[in-house]
Amino acid sequence: MSTAAGRPRDPEVDRRIADAAVDLFGRTGWAGFSMDAVARAAGVGKASIYLRHPSKERLLADALTHRLADVADVDTGTLRGDLVLLTRQLLDIYRGESGRAVLRLIVEAPSIPDVGSRWESLRESQVLAARAMVRRGIGRGEIPAETSVTMLLDTLCGGVLMHVWSAPEHLQARMAADVESYAAELVDFLVGAVRRDI
Known part of the structure; x- marks a missing residue:
C-alpha cells in the first residue's frame, strides 16, 4: 500500500504507531488519548499518524485491529x-x-x-x-x-x-x-x- 505521493509505507512505523496507541489507551483511557501523545510514544511526527489515520478514533480502532x-x-x-x-x-x-x-x-x-x-x-x-x-x-x-x-x-x-x-x-x-x-x-x-x- 502506498501513500498519496507514491512512497511505500514503512511497516515498522505502522507497528510502532499501533503499539503506542494501544499501550497509551491501556494506561490513560480515552480521556488521555491524543494524536500528540501517540506520536511522542511512537517516536514519529504527528504528520505520519495523520497520513495513516484521519482521526484519533480511527487511529485507535485501526491499532486495535492490528493488535487484537x-x-x-x-x-x-x-x-x-x-x-x-x-x-x-x-x-x-x-x-x-x-x-x-x-x-x-x-x-x-x-x-x-x-x-x-x-x-x-x-x-x-x-x-x-x-x-x-x-x-x-x-x-x-x-x-x-x-x-x-x-x-x-x-x-x-x-x-x-x-x-x-x-x-x-x-x-x-x-x-x-x-x-x-x-x-x-x-x-x-x-x-x-x-x-x-x-
Missing part, C-alpha cells in the same frame, strides 16, 4: 479440549500485552465512535466461537442436551475476566506461568458441574 486477534473456533474433537483452548485464547486477550486496553474497552468502547464497532466485532467472534464449541459438545453427547449454552459460557468468560482483573500486581508473573493449569482446572470444574449420567 479474533477468537478462533478450533475443533479439537472434544468439548473439554475446545473449552480449554477458548480459555487460553481469552486469557491471552485479557492478560497479554494489550490486556489493559481490553479491560478499558469493556467500559469505554460503546462511547467511542469506530472503536465501539471494532470491539463489538471482537466480542462477536468470541460469542460465535464459544457457542459453536458448546453446541458441538452437546451434539457429541458430552454434556446434556438441555445445558444452557449461555449460562455455561457466561460462567467461563466471567471466570476468566475476574481471574485476570482481580490478580494483584505481585502475582502477575505467577498467573502467566499457570495459564495452562488454570484453563484446564476452570474447564474441568464447569464441565463437571453440568455433566450427569446420560
Whole structure:
C-alpha cells in the first residue's frame, strides 16, 4: 500500500504507531488519548499518524485491529479440549500485552465512535466461537442436551475476566506461568458441574 505521493509505507512505523496507541489507551483511557501523545510514544511526527489515520478514533480502532486477534473456533474433537483452548485464547486477550486496553474497552468502547464497532466485532467472534464449541459438545453427547449454552459460557468468560482483573500486581508473573493449569482446572470444574449420567 502506498501513500498519496507514491512512497511505500514503512511497516515498522505502522507497528510502532499501533503499539503506542494501544499501550497509551491501556494506561490513560480515552480521556488521555491524543494524536500528540501517540506520536511522542511512537517516536514519529504527528504528520505520519495523520497520513495513516484521519482521526484519533480511527487511529485507535485501526491499532486495535492490528493488535487484537479474533477468537478462533478450533475443533479439537472434544468439548473439554475446545473449552480449554477458548480459555487460553481469552486469557491471552485479557492478560497479554494489550490486556489493559481490553479491560478499558469493556467500559469505554460503546462511547467511542469506530472503536465501539471494532470491539463489538471482537466480542462477536468470541460469542460465535464459544457457542459453536458448546453446541458441538452437546451434539457429541458430552454434556446434556438441555445445558444452557449461555449460562455455561457466561460462567467461563466471567471466570476468566475476574481471574485476570482481580490478580494483584505481585502475582502477575505467577498467573502467566499457570495459564495452562488454570484453563484446564476452570474447564474441568464447569464441565463437571453440568455433566450427569446420560
